[in-house]
Amino acid sequence: MPFNTLLTIFIVVIAFAFFAGQRRALKLKSDGSSLHSLPFYHGTWLIIVGVLPAIIILLVWSLLDSSVIRSVVLSELPASLMSVSAAEKNLLFSEIANLADGQTASPNADVLAPIADRYLLLQSMSGKLKLGLALIVSVIGFGLGWLRLKPDFRARNRFESTVKIILMSCASLAILTTVGIVFSVLFEAMRFFDSVSILEFIFGTHWSPQIAIREDQVGSSGAFGAVPLFVGTMLISAVAMIVAVPIGLMSAIYLSEYAGPKFRAYAKPLLEILAGVPTVVYGFFAAITVAPMLRDFGESIGMSVSSESALAAGLVMGVMIIPFVSSLSDDVINAVPQSLRDGSFGLGATHSETIRRVIIPAALPGIVGAILLAVSRAIGETMIVVMAAGLSANLTINPLETVTTVTVQIVTLLVGDQEFDSPKTLAAFALGLMLFVTTLCLNIVALYVVRKYREQYD
């Protein structure tokens, strides 16, 4: 059933339930009894019992039915096709779906035709069952709800507790997202570690994930030692932090301690534009402008700079992170109580001495927290490195050479054709797991440090 029809039906049913409930309540009222709740709530009560369960059934069913049908269909494959790999099963399934769609050009058409029919049958059965179940639940709910509409029925309380549950489930979505991330990344990573040992992954120094398609090709094994990626990521992040931390921190100090209100009013938003520029724009800028510039400059002074050097990506990433460091440090510097400054001035210190000897030590935990958050930003940054850093996994700490990073490898492994049983694809999830765990630890530590520090002066 097309989405628009479904939507129209829902609106009509909701309106019907609401007005039925409201009319009923008004009728009760005009009969002379005093209602516990406003008639509005009687209307909403019928929506809650009459429509809400049906919506939930439809949603859950629609989300699950395609994978259920898929597994049923695949379990009924003839024995000759049962023993194939998961990837081939995927192909078979899409063939079946195509056959069901009416396209007959398939190598196994004669074998698969009955299964395609079965697939169609299952699909239409599932659709009918879904609508039928929703309708039955809806009618029963509506009927039972109708019987409960009495003058002393606490419709408002029912409505409010339902709304509260809805609000809570929206808030809990954050937990569901985290759980989703952890499980999706963890499961695939576990499957990866079935074929590649976890020690080799973490301590191996050779990375070449290209696996030969045929068994007899040369270099067919692939190597999954992720150390070059970790080193590359850290190298680029380090370059970025060398740019971002001094500039960001000094900007924050100048803005909060020296700048007049007018300068601050213009400079701060302008600086924050840097944070709003999409990363893909920085990536383009790094690849097209900064990298060639560095290469030409290196040539002119007789150094060989790779055209995909870690330096170019790191520099541009540093520029992107400047406002991040500066606005977070600005907050912590402003949180240092004025009395500390006054005390220092009173002892005859100059402004810069006050800043260096009093304010920065006092704000240090907050600044460290800000820098940790910035590091986690830099590690997880994707587009700049995808566009400006290279693909070859060199184990080097020379920023003039090409390195690759965890995020670059995730993107290259997952963009394009994917087979969900090859270690090559699964490796991306293992890398994703490392990335998630690392940034999570950094964030937790940083948030803890910042919070602890805030409490100190509150």
Add this chain to the structure above:
Amino acid sequence: MSRSTIDIVNRNLAKRYAKEKRFRLFGLVSILAGLAALCFLMVTIVSTGWGAFTQSYIQLTLDLDPEVLSISDPQDDDQWSYANYTGVIKKSLRERFPDVTSRRDKKRLYRIVSPGAGYQVNQLMQDRSLLGQTVTVWLPADDDVDSVIKGHIDRSLPENERRVSDKKLSLIDELVNSGQLKRKFNNIFFTAGDSSEPEQAGIKGAMLGSFFTLIVALLLSFPIGVAAAIYLEEFAPKNAWTDFIEVNINNLAAVPSIVFGLLGLAVFLNWFGLPRSVPLVGGIVLTLMTLPTIIISSRVALKSVPPSIREAALGLGASKMQTIFDHVLPLALPGMLTGGIIGMAQALGETAPLLMIGMVAFIVDIPGSFTDPATVLPVQIFLWSDSPERAFVERTSGAIMVLLMFLILMNSIAVLLRKRFERRW
């Protein structure tokens, strides 16, 4: 002889003041360095992208001869769709330059018009009454010709180091002199989908893809984010579950965006079997990514509504739910909308998670719904940035300018909204 304190102070004072000055200067230089980087970025983008908004067009007189088009039966729709539209252009070019005779030179001649120009003729001939008539049209020139017109090709180089040969240059000069080759506003850039020919490539497909994706993200993330904020700010009891929700929200705000892409790939595509490359899935992934931003800003907006409003409503006998939905929420809504728009601006610029769910395919068709394969503006920029042709570099910068325009627009709306409805209690 003991010196007095003031002497010790005075001895170092000049040094200390100099240090003070240096420190202050260093701060100012830092800010200026940041701003200079911003300036440099913008100037580079605008100066390379400016050319993308114009394009060289060649004026040709086309004889829409049914014979050349190989349309023998005007009633037959198949013949119309497979008609030889390029043939008409070639014929017109041969007639315009009758002295070009050799095979190689003819081939070179045909290459001054965009290889995809047949499509424009096809579009023109949607009006079927034109069959057999003669029309004068402006057709897009090839990207090499465009580069010559825009001055990107150095004519002083020897011929074999140049992309464009001397013969082609003379053809171009002749057309320019007769007024038949001009730079005009680049319509195609705003009305076409992606193409492998730069002069035929446009951003309409990507813009619509972005639009559909953002609509999904907005429709999901704003209500859910506001609801979550209301719960956390107004109803949540102080217990472990609430704390756990808060920790999760704060962490999700700092999780790298590509991880959300992995989530989308593993859960929505593989598990639920949703289709690849569609705005619907992109919107859901971006929803999960922007939710923390929206929740946090909505909570700030709710917090800024003074307790006296709540107390007054409660005092008049409203229930807690009525107080919040009828009195607190309307006052907090402008602040929430500001947060929502900023979240959407963030989502508009996001690329990495959408690469994971396959919105990175080469898609020529312009998407018409939430479930058509589509790409989005930042991904289009990423795709074009891989092409080495000068014309694509120009279009990439042009697309970036369009993207930045949208971002500026959204942020300005957010700022205006905040200014307009900001209230001091």
